Amino acid sequence: MTTGSGVTRARLRTLFWFLILNTLLLVPALALPGSMPWLSVEALALWGLLCLGPRRWPGLGNVLTLVYSLLALLVLVDVLVRQSLGRGLNLYLEVGLLDAAWNLLDTNLGPVTAGLALALLIGLLAAVGRLFSMSLERLRQQVPESPLKPLLLAATLALTGVATPLIGSPTLALIAHQAELVTETHQAFAAFSEQLRDQPTTEEAPTPLPMLANRDVILGFLESYGVSTLTDSRYRSVVGQRLEAMSRELAAAGLTVATGRLQSPIQGGQSWLGHLSVLSGHWIHNQLTYETFLSSGLPTLIDDFHGTGHQTLAVMPAITQAWPEGRLLRYGQIYAHDDLDYQGPPFNWVTMPDQYTWHRFQQLREQAPGPLFAELALISSHAPWVPVLPVLEDWDAIGNGRAFERWRDAGEPPVSLWRDPDRVRTQYARAIDYTLAVASGFAARNVGQKTLMILLGDHQPAPLITGDNASRDVVVHVISGDPALVQPFLSGELPGFRLGTRPDLKTAGAPMSRFRPFLHRSFGRH
Template sequence: MILVWLALLNGLFLVPGLALPGANPLISLEVLVIWALLCGLHNQNLRYRVTLALAVTYGLLAFLVLADTLIRESLGRGLNLYLEVRLLDATWNLLDTNVGGAPAAIALTVLLVLLLALGWLFRFGLERLRHHSPGHLGKPLWLISGLALAGAVTPWIGSPALAFVANQASLIKETHRTTQAFAAELAATPGRLDQPKRLTTLADTDVVFGFIESYGISTLTDVRYQPVISQSLTSMAKQLTDAGLTVATGRLRSPIQGGQSWLGHLSVLSGQWIKNQLAYETFLSSGYSTLIDDFRSTGHTTVAVMPAITRAWPEGRLFRYDRVYDHDDLGYQGPPFNWVTMPDQYTWRRFQELREQESQPLFAELALISSHAPWVPILPILDDWEAIGDGRVFRQWEGTGEAPVSLWRDPDRVREHFAKAISYALETAGGFAAHYVQEDTLLILLGDHQPAPLITGEDASRDVIVHVISADPALVEPFLSGDLPGFRRGVIPDLQEEGALMSRFRPFLHRQFSQPLLSGTVSRDLEDN
């Protein structure tokens, strides 16, 4: 009987190994050490407290392993406690808006009950093991010693729970070290707030960055999506040509996958590799300049259009935009569509209205969200852009499409909806360009990151697609110079050559469109901030 309980506990202790790279052991030394501990505990009250503490500890470990699995499937990386504690609020917000507050709370409650049940099973196993164990340490100690020696020469014997804890400790230490090094590098590098660059070639040009959610290179390299997206790009190419527009397309490598879009946005705007939340916060508190400062020093009014921002966004002021238009500022009177607060077509049209109110050249960042999970429902494109108004026209599709919880039971159908959502985002962006992009406009459409590994598969490229569009060919020509590799004419990027890092985009714009800001000529707006 003792072998049965040892086997059960051994299986439970192997679970943390699932969150570690490499071969997993088949025998856990931890269970043998605990067996020896139990054999040495003869005081019943002390043994009760120890087994309870071990059960709670194991429940926590099981929770972290589950979190690691979910993070790998959604963000394409493993658990890092040093980073994850800063994302709890964003995670809850995503659950709340996708499945609703009550279902999300129920799901978390069920998860908690399962973890408690697992902890109880672990504690019950410890009690039964103690009940069937000898009253002395001889056998456990001999077995531990023998297996420990064997573990030195075979990968089938190990300490997965201890290795999991050690791995997290190492990640915490390394992440802290790299964050401190990044902060020191920012402090020592030219480019702080008093050193933006004027983009003189673009002084009279509206420059618009439209970040398309989850628009990654897999939309063209994965056979599951390529037919749908190629057709959309062909349609977009015809729209642009008919409107007399020039387009070049390339690819850039994003620091993230599956989520945390703001890291990709800031990597492009800052010219720094913003690979995690700590780097993001470190950069924003550093005073280092971004493209926003570059364009303000050039004479542009700088705005951000953020339809997904529905709550207070205190870090937004650190970007130093002249104006930030969040959900409440965009005047949308239509219905939300699950996580998507308003469809892209409304966002584009509302942006054009705001643009027409400006007397100065405009630099704008738009965070487009119709291609954000859960990718349901997929709306039609309205032919008459002028009839969009305040968005009430979209009420006719309120409540359409199935519930996300139903759709996401079938991964194949999720992937099908993903392709349709990207297609919608591209067609609306192309429609905006065809209607409103003129010779005084440079429109840059780019993905923020690849979708989750559930969509792309494991080990997919982290490249995103970038389209550069204008009615003035001279504004597009620098992207074809080879200074930033991988760009070529048309709407299809090079599918073989990897893209440059997103952090190289700002330096590229500096080289092609700017001259250094003269010493002592900091703009009054920058001094005021």
């Protein structure tokens, strides 16, 4: 009786540790499409391997633990990428984003908290690896002394051939999936490079826009201003009221406005890909295509406006380090953070509020001897969306930004806010409300008959805000004191545009890559 009880306990221990091992080896399925199996082929194979010869490879357990820890890291990174960029992990693309990811953490959380978060991540991976190692060791200790071990391995391997939804190979599938992504991305990269090399000679030169000659053209990208602000019930009340106020303010200033949609190539981050898709007329959907296009030397809207007689400048308040891409884009002048003379406080990731950026831009505009083409990256609606400042009624009091000093250290820390997703969403709506309010205020004060102002989102915010599988469309407002400059946007060439501050929510937007060709057709002839 005692012997039987001991055997039963041993079998239960074996079953327990096998279930732990099986659960751990199902984790890679979280980073794969489709349903999750309940039994892992890898767990069966490892159990068979332990039964066949647990003492023949003394270092095998350490090697397997290291490999598994790396796979667990990939799964964790996949979860983070999906939540921030709305797509799965692609190792071919993600390696180049490590610096940007750390910079975002460091700026929003501070170096100490960011370091603690990284340490927690390493600790979590170490704990998972330790549990995996323990499961192997416990199973090795439970291996029965039996001459039938090779038969057990054969049976295990036979089970690997059973093709049912209940049995799967998540580890091998994850490795194969990433290998397939690497191959596909490399092929897409090669095809895009070939496409750029084969450009017609007519596309290798700038295309002047004579119908915009002697007019200022302002291209303002509003961070995270996606169509979900109007289609999602959690945001449309706040943003809808702002658009109504915007409509009244622009009408009182004698301005005409039309609004539509464009599809962005990205979601949640990498704003520069959306910017270049608009400027270049090409679909720039990842870092490889971005770098390939920049190295091609092909023209963009910047060159088109150079050819039209405009001075070209970029106002980039979030650029705090060297920006060689700006030189490759051939801007006449670049005003990064240090060039904008801001003397006020930063607000987490936001280096300066949008109202100051617009105010400083107007000063630069008034100093320009001729017409301008300007690209502005407005960042007050960038995560973490805290604090959200009030709009200063007296724009002349903004000065060098010290007027914002009273809000230094305002709002709660982002790490506190982001524990509650519902409060994060509330702050997002408030941030969009602010960025639209100051953009509208600038337009009412400074846009006239010789100005075409284009305000558009760079991308939708992360899936935490929009939900999964949301449209990637962004909202576009076209504003001018001259109705003739707005009229081409109502021609139907870009679907979904209509008069007013609200887009047609039933019509999907054209890709951002169609915007530059549209300007060529609409404004490139006398």
